[in-house]
Amino acid sequence: MTKLRKWVTLGAALSMSFSIAACSSDSGEKSVQKSTDNSKRVKLTMASVQGIEGFNYTNGDAVAKYYSDKFNYDLDMTALNWDNWNERLRIWINSGDMPDIAVYNYIHADAASFVEQGLIKKLPDDWKTRWPNVAKVFSKTSLGPQMEKAFGGTYFLPRARFMNNLPGDPLPNHPAVYIRKDWAQAVGFPIKSAYTTSEIIQYGKLIKEKDPGKVGDKLIPLAENTNHAVELFVARNSTHYNNFYKDKDGKYKWGGASEDTLKGLKLFSEAYRSGVLSKDFFTVKNEEHGSYFNVKGNAGATYNQAPTSNLQTFFSDFQSNTKLDPYQNMHMAIVLGDDGNYHQEDLINFWGTIIFNPKISNEKFERYMSVLDYNSTQEGNIITNMGLKDVDWTLDSNGKVKSLFDQAKEGKPFGGANGKYPSNGYLLGSTILFDDFAFDNPNYDQRIRDLSKQLYAEKPKKGTPDTFTKVDWNLYAYDSPSKRKAQIDYSTEYANLVTMQGDIEANWKKWVDSKMPIIKPVLDELNSKLAK
Template sequence: MKFSEKWVIRFSIIVVLFSGLAGCSSGNSKDASSAPPNEATNGPASTDTAESKRFENRVTFSATSLDLSDDGNYMDDAIYKGFDEKFNFEYKLIPLSWDNWVERDRIWINSGDMPDMMFWNFDFKDYMNYSKQGLIKPLPKDYEQKYPNLAKALSKTGLADYLKSLDPDGRLYMVPNVIYYTPVTETTDLVLDAKVLYYRKDWATKLGIQIGDTITAEQLAELGKAFVAQDPGGNGAGRTIGISSQPYQLYSAFIQTHNSFYNQFYKAADGKYIWGGMEDSTLDGIKSFSNYFKQGFIDKDYYTFKGKEHYDKFDTGISGMFIDGASAANVNERYQAFAKANPGINPEEAIGLATVVGPDGKFHGQQNILNYWAGEVFSPKLDDETFDRILSILDYIATPEGQRLIFAGVEGKDYKMEGDKLVITREKDEQGNFKYMGDMYPSYYFFYTKVVLPDDWSAQDPSLPESIRNTAVNMFRVKEKITNLVPPDYDVMFLSAPNKERFNVVIDDSITQIILENKDIETAWSDWKKSVEPKVKVVLGEINGALSK
């Protein structure tokens, strides 16, 4: 998942022990406010006496979140005040660190001293244990009727319905955050792998090469070799690199295009689970990559990349291609970085995007991509009135009005409506770009990662150039027409079994080692498969024993 430049999701968490902050519990004070309109379901705000008094008591709750600072003031800006006017609340925000939030959350929950609302990195096994032990509070049984906008967002995650199906009482004990509330695709709600090829379109044009919306590995190789041989960037002999990216990105273009499940356990057509690493199609992809690597257009140092070195090589004109995600926010970020490094060159004219397809002409992206990330859990000590207030706030976040408040700001100041069109009018920075919402309104950092994640807004964000949004959305719509869509298989992902949980075969690392050893690929791969086969077999035994019919 790619968020804006201010927040990059880290999938590798450094776990350290929690110290310092004590848990907080809810408090209450009194004041008055009004109920929110139910915009997403096109219902007017209720005017009956009971509803108007629903938020009469002012409440206070504690909540954790990432991207907060210890000395931040999160109750003075217009975003918080917009929520406060509707819901009459104060919050005590507790910052989480990327380094320690997973372990800190676990300690808080197990100690029974968790804050009222906690931003939580979902773990299935922990979820089942916490819910059974009463360590986290379930959503009300009637939440779908009482909070219809929130319920709609939860249904989009897929996870919420799955978790309810496992509970004896059909209860849900968390609010998973949906990534795409409004799908960028036309025919499906399933989330597609966002990775695409970014290439120097101006270089290709200079060489008389035309690339469409899709590109095969063979065409990619021809383009890369042409960049190296003809040096359209004028780097000098031997200095231009065809493509530069991290291993997993390159393997998505050259190996995964042969087998979508090359690195996963998955259910085959006969209903039995297999491991993609053992299939002949995976070997075909590895042989293909090895052959192309020997041709010299792939960055010879690709295996050393730890971060974003490939960005620098592309922006400075050393490399002509890279693989990366193509959310609208990421495309815009890449264009801006390129423009900064190349004054006078229009990035929209210089950079092209294409979907890499397999030998069959289909898109074979990463499978089992989930439409949620992290979520909110609640203290079992939380009183019902405060819980209702929190859920009402989350329900409002899942409305168009709530999303506008968070991501567009104040109407009349930060944006205006021209009919159905939202026009951004907020301040710009020295580079002429609209200022980042978090720099203007600190409370943005709390609200923007709740219920609906920023990816959803980025696909329609009017602060981004329309041409960039269209470019990003087009890549998703190209893919959905040329892929075999497979719903996430929660059963196998969440299956708890001893050998499956200990399975530590990292196939990308093994591929890299075999490529660099420069041995006969078939022999080396055969030897490697024999070495890991015992581990694979016992895991498949557990999976098939539990899930196969």
């Protein structure tokens, strides 16, 4: 996910409204009564990314207090960060020390191991009838039902990226390239809706040579971190760069050894060695590279997250920091491989899964499931996105939702550490991500929503069945000791190949050979058990 910062700075156009049907979670109007007695207050412990360290998620703002009062709980939150999210949870789960609830970044090999060892809770067999609104969201995620079949029960509750506004099938990923439009025009670089990776490098070289923004030594032609650099150069040229896949001949292959991956690595190497990428891009923390573009203003471009719910913040930050109109001085586009096609595996309609400690009491479990069920209704989904009814939004005489939030009057943004509601985000029990609601949210500038729809729609159009592929669920759910051993941090290892001395192709060939002892056993298994 999908890693998205959702603390949204809300802009103008607040008089806009939209129908409840348009933003509905399609999950029913009412939450059924549970056996939980809410008269007894419970303390819930939880761990997730996207939290604010030290913030009081029980009553630190009015929305947090609304939920804790409504469901009679105290919420003790551990705020993880992007860099420690996977490892911290892995350690806690394996040691039996995980909190009551966690948002887990689903990795199938680890997930299968957790289930096998009984390290996370299996939901009761009747959970779908007890919490039907959660069940409707679950059914839309694809991953949920598939893993339910694989594990013989429900252990993971995936959070749906989209409910009513699914932008494509297969599902496109969010990132896009942000380009300084004014700089591009100054150096004669064309403004288009899509660029190949080679064209992005060309743009970076022009910016580096001519420095149209007069940035000087601080200029970064293309600001990236390790993950997004690999996404831009390798993933956009190699559909299966970090996975196994079934080739046209019916046999399973390893994407790390494909010629497409080598092509992407050569482009990555060119960008690094020509100075288009910063020499220390690999030291930039996760998700912080975009700040060189929209905060510091010394980057010519950045390949970054671009979901609808993120764009308002990005555009607003660009304007407030550079004092330039983002609609006149920024351009966004999708990135294609050098073959002219869009490359990606189906994103799958989820990001992050909710899991429970196997020792959680029934009382705590049922209480939190009630929170999830409420937030899967129309009312709960609107509150998680827009704040309190009759304070931040209301219904007009036609039953349409109308925003009451005015950032100018409030003197602060809606969410974020310095916002009206620092709790705004996914930590108060969301099963539907902001990506879906954002297309209809009247607090977002219509230009943002239109641009985002265009970016999502372009990707499937530019892909082919071979370059933008559907999910191979047999492969996705395949598990074995050999497969678990073949876990590779592709982003780090590809960055290492590019930054080490020597010829990139020679470095890559040595790397492929070094991985074969863990890769070949998996290929042998896949081709004997799954290949036709």
